[in-house]
Each structure stands twice: as structure tokens, then as C-alpha cells.
Amino acid sequence: MSPIQGTRTGGRSARVQQAVHDAVRDLQSERSRSELSVPLVAQHAGVTPSTVYRRWGTLQELLADVARERMRPDDPPDDTGALDTDLKAWARLYLEEISSSPGREYVRDLVASEGEENSEQCNRYCQVKIRAILDRAARRGEPHPDADTVTDRVTAPIVFRVFFSQGDPEPEWAETLVDKLLADL
Amino acid sequence: MSPIQGTRTGGRSARVQQAVHDAVRDLQSERSRSELSVPLVAQHAGVTPSTVYRRWGTLQELLADVARERMRPDDPPDDTGALDTDLKAWARLYLEEISSSPGREYVRDLVASEGEENSEQCNRYCQVKIRAILDRAARRGEPHPDADTVTDRVTAPIVFRVFFSQGDPEPEWAETLVDKLLADL
DNA sequence: GTCCTAAACGCAAATTCTTAGCTTTAGCTC
DNA sequence: GAGCTAAAGCTAAGAATTTGCGTTTAGGAC
Numbered sequence: 001m002s003p004i005q006g007t008r009t010g011g012r013s014a015r016v017q018q019a020v021h022d023a024v025r026d027l028q029s030e031r032s033r034s035e036l037s038v039p040l041v042a043q044h045a046g047v048t049p050s051t052v053y054r055r056w057g058t059l060q061e062l063l064a065d066v067a068r069e070r071m072r073p074d075d076p077p078d079d080t081g082a083l084d085t086d087l088k089a090w091a092r093l094y095l096e097e098i099s100s101s102p103g104r105e106y107v108r109d110l111v112a113s114e115g116e117e118n119s120e121q122c123n124r125y126c127q128v129k130i131r132a133i134l135d136r137a138a139r140r141g142e143p144h145p146d147a148d149t150v151t152d153r154v155t156a157p158i159v160f161r162v163f164f165s166q167g168d169p170e171p172e173w174a175e176t177l178v179d180k181l182l183a184d185l
Numbered sequence: 186m187s188p189i190q191g192t193r194t195g196g197r198s199a200r201v202q203q204a205v206h207d208a209v210r211d212l213q214s215e216r217s218r219s220e221l222s223v224p225l226v227a228q229h230a231g232v233t234p235s236t237v238y239r240r241w242g243t244l245q246e247l248l249a250d251v252a253r254e255r256m257r258p259d260d261p262p263d264d265t266g267a268l269d270t271d272l273k274a275w276a277r278l279y280l281e282e283i284s285s286s287p288g289r290e291y292v293r294d295l296v297a298s299e300g301e302e303n304s305e306q307c308n309r310y311c312q313v314k315i316r317a318i319l320d321r322a323a324r325r326g327e328p329h330p331d332a333d334t335v336t337d338r339v340t341a342p343i344v345f346r347v348f349f350s351q352g353d354p355e356p357e358w359a360e361t362l363v364d365k366l367l368a369d370l
Numbered sequence: 371g372t373c374c375t376a377a378a379c380g381c382a383a384a385t386t387c388t389t390a391g392c393t394t395t396a397g398c399t400c
Numbered sequence: 401g402a403g404c405t406a407a408a409g410c411t412a413a414g415a416a417t418t419t420g421c422g423t424t425t426a427g428g429a430c
Contacts, residue, residue, distance in 0.1 A: 011397050013407065034299070039387065051408055053388065111348055112297035114219070123349035152342040152362070159349075160341035163296055164308035177337070184369040193377055196426050201379075224416065233380050238417065240378085 019045040020052060024066045033105060038062070064113030067106035071122045076132050083137035083144055084182055090133060091154050091174035094126075099162045099169065107159065126155055143185055153181045204230040205237060209251045218290060223247075242299075249298030252291035256307045261317050268322035268329055269367060275318060276339050276359035279311075284347045284354065292344065311340055328370055338366045 023045035027036055038059050042049040056062035077090045097103045110119045130150045137144040145153075154177045161169050208230035212221055223244050227234040241247040262275045282288045295304045315335045322329040330338075339362045346354050 007406080012395080013397085016408075037387070048409055049387080050389080050410080054407080058388095108296060111293060116348070116351070119349045120351045151345070153338065156341040156345035157337040160336070160344055163301070164304045164344075166301070166305045193426055197424085198378065198426075222416070234417080235381080235419085236379055243417095 063109040064118045067109040068118045071125050073125050077129050083142045086133045087178045088175045092171045095158050095174040248294040249303045252294040253303045256310050258310050262314050268327045271318045272363045273360045276363050277356045280343050280359040
């Protein structure tokens with residue numbers, strides 16, 4: 001039985017999805033956003049444009065779909081032995097990731113997409129990592145904030161500053177956010 | 186001598202800009218984002234599409250330009266007599282504004298635009314209001330955080346939650362952000 | 371006020387993107 | 401493996417975008 005009645009998830013459909021995603025990633029690495037188009041992606045993927053239009057609707061939605069995939073957490077965050085250093089290492093990495101040129105594009109694509117599922121999913125991925133760090137702290141018996149507080153005091157300021165303030169924040173700034181958070185516990 | 190060599194700011198150019206902005210606002214109030222197009226806006230504004238393309242480049246950039254205009258601060262925030270209540274009133278209003286359906290669209294349009302000038306300008310508008318509140322607190326002799334701290338602890342979480350968390354936050358939640366900020370002073 | 375220059379607009383042709391209808395292919399169930 | 405149908409391919413019509421060129425007009429100089 002398939003997960004959703006009458007929706008095909010394997011075989012050709014899966015291959016097309018894979019080919020289109022790969023094409024987007026390839027093209028993103030060598031062309032600017034304004035040079036991308038549905039027909040171009042379709043050609044590189046070896047499918048017809050109408051297939052892409054039917055499945056994703058617009059280039060924007062396709063880009064958001066690809067961005068969400070790229071944000072999927074791969075490895076659990078490094079265990080440095082203490083909450084303070086775990087959170088700082090993660091915050092630093094996160095800031096570097098989303099302030100990088102491709103990182104900005106991904107977040108931009110997520111926010112620009114019509115529905116909010118993609119952005120929400122992305123935040124959930126983020127919280128998975130945060131919770132892994134907090135769980136370790138709990139097991140060590142360290143006092144720790146909850147995941148929502150970390151989101152409000154570390155993740156949110158990082159994302160906000162990258163998108164709404166001029167100039168790139170220094171990696172150290174992410175660590176000061178963690179310092180302040182832990183000082184207020 | 187004109188401010189920027191060879192850039193026209195008055196007369197016909199100004200009228201066209203006004204007409205196009207007005208057309209966008211009119212259309213936004215009665216149509217969904219996906220129904221907007223450059224030719225449609227141009228027609229309502231009584232100009233040719235090529236004029237819009239040449240001045241703004243894409244629909245996205247035009248929408249970001251309009252959104253920035255709408256975010257411009259109008260009145261100074263209400264003076265309720267104390268920092269705590271001033272900040273809470275502002276935070277509540279801000280949350281309501283950007284979590285509203287048109288508000289979300291404006292922020293979306295800002296972030297989606299190519300350059301970052303529009304988003305940055307928007308944050309500056311926001312900080313103008315925050316600073317007005319903090320200045321009043323300073324004059325009253327109240328202890329107060331700096332504007333960047335308010336941005337990190339109130340503005341950023343509000344924006345982040347509206348765009349990356351599912352479900353609409355309650356207005357009261359914005360006030361708790363202020364409570365926590367002031368408690369940690 | 372008049373003239374000059376170039377920025378900005380209008381128009382229209384050429385190109386590219388998007389959509390819709392129909393046909394074909396290939397997963398899935400039995 | 402036969403039948404069913406979602407999803408892909410194909411093609412043509414329609415819409416949006418880009419571009420070149422002529423015209424208008426704002427802004428500065430005299």
C-alpha cells in the first residue's frame with residue numbers, strides 16, 4: 001500500500017525528482033539565481049519543462065524544495081563534552097552555513113516560497129540538532145535551557161542578522177549569543 | 186547640482202513611480218500574489234510594461250520596493266510612561282503587523298529581493314522606533330538595554346517565529362519576550 | 371526664458387516562458 | 401502478464417520578458 005492513495009513515489013517519478021534536484025544543484029553552483037529558469041533546469045535534467053511545471057508549479061517552489069533537502073541534518077552535532085562548547089560550536093557552524101553565499105540563497109528560497117511547510121520543516125531540522133545537544137547536557141546533569149529558548153536567543157538572532165543587518169557578522173558573535181543565554185539561566 | 190549625477194527625481198519619473206506603486210498596492214488588496222504580473226501592474230498604472238522592467242527589473246524587485254515604503258515608520262511609538270509598557274505595546278503591534286496576511290507578504294517580498302538594501306532599510310526603520318522608546322527610558326532615568334539587544338531578543342524572535350514556526354504566535358507571547366529581556370538586565 | 375543633453379518613456383518585434391490538451395509510457399494491483 | 405491510471409512526453413497557443421529604436425521631457429547652462 002502506498003502512503004498516499006494514488007500518489008506514485010517510486011520508479012520513474014523518483015528518478016525524475018532526483019534528476020531535477022541534481023540539475024538544480026549543478027546549475028546553482030555555476031550560475032547566478034537570475035540565470036536559472038525552468039526550461040534550463042529541465043534540459044539539464046533530461047525532462048520536458050511541462051513535467052517540472054506540473055510537479056513544482058514554479059521555479060520558486062522547486063528551489064524551495066531543493067533548499068529544504070539541503071538543510072536536512074546529516075550528522076549529529078559534535079560532542080565536545082560540555083553544553084557551553086557544544087552550543088558554541090553549533091552556533092558558529094550554523095552562522096557560517098547560512099551567511100555563506102549559497103546558504104543565504106537557500107534561506108531566501110525557503111522564505112520566498114508560497115507555502116510555509118518548507119520553512120517550518122527547516123526549523124524542525126534545526127531543532128533536532130539543538131535537542132541532541134540539550135539531551136546530552138541533561139544526561140551530564142548540566143543545567144540547560146529548553147529548545148525554544150535556544151531558538152529565540154541563538155537561531156533567531158543569527159538568521160535575522162544575516163538577512164536584515166548590513167555586513168557579515170563575525171563567527172565570534174554567535175558565541176556571545178550562547179554566552180549571554182547561559183549567563184541568564 | 187543634483188544629488189546623483191544624471192538621475193531624474195521629479196516630474197514624469199516621479200509621477201510614474203507613484204502611479205506604479207499605487208497600482209501595486211491596489212492590486213495587492215484584491216488579488217493574490219500569484220495573480221500579479223508586470224503587465225497587469227503596468228496596465229493599472231497607465232504605463233507600458235517595458236517601463237516597469239527597465240526601472241525595477243523584475244516584479245520581485247518592484248514588490249520589495251513597495252514593501253519597503255510601507256514599512257517606513259509613520260508615527261513615533263506611543264508613550265505609555267514606562268519602558269516596560271512602551272516596549273510591550275510596540276512588540277505587540279509589531280507582531281500583529283508582520284503576522285497579518287499582508288505583513289507576511291511584505292517581509293517575504295523584502296527577503297526574496299536580490300539586493301539586501303531593502304531588508305536592511307526595513308530593519309533601520311524598526312530600530313528608529315526602538316531607539317525612540319529607549320531614549321525616553323534614558324530621559325526618565327530607567328535602566329535600559331541597547332537597541333541591538335532589543336533587536337536580538339524581541340524583533341528577531343518575532344520575525345523568526347512568524348516565518349519558521351507553524352501556527353500563529355499569540356500577541357501575549359511578544360510581551361513575554363520583553364519581560365524576559367528586562368528581567369535579565 | 372531658451373537651448374542642449376541625456377535620462378526615461380512608449381512602441382513594437384523577437385525571444386523566452388507558461389499553460390492546456392492530448393498521447394504515450396511505465397508503475398502498481400490483481 | 402493484463403488492465404488500470406498516475407505521471408511523463410509532445411505540441412501548439414497564449415502570456416510574459418527582453419531588446420532596439422524613436423520620441424518626450426527633466427534638469428542644467430547660458
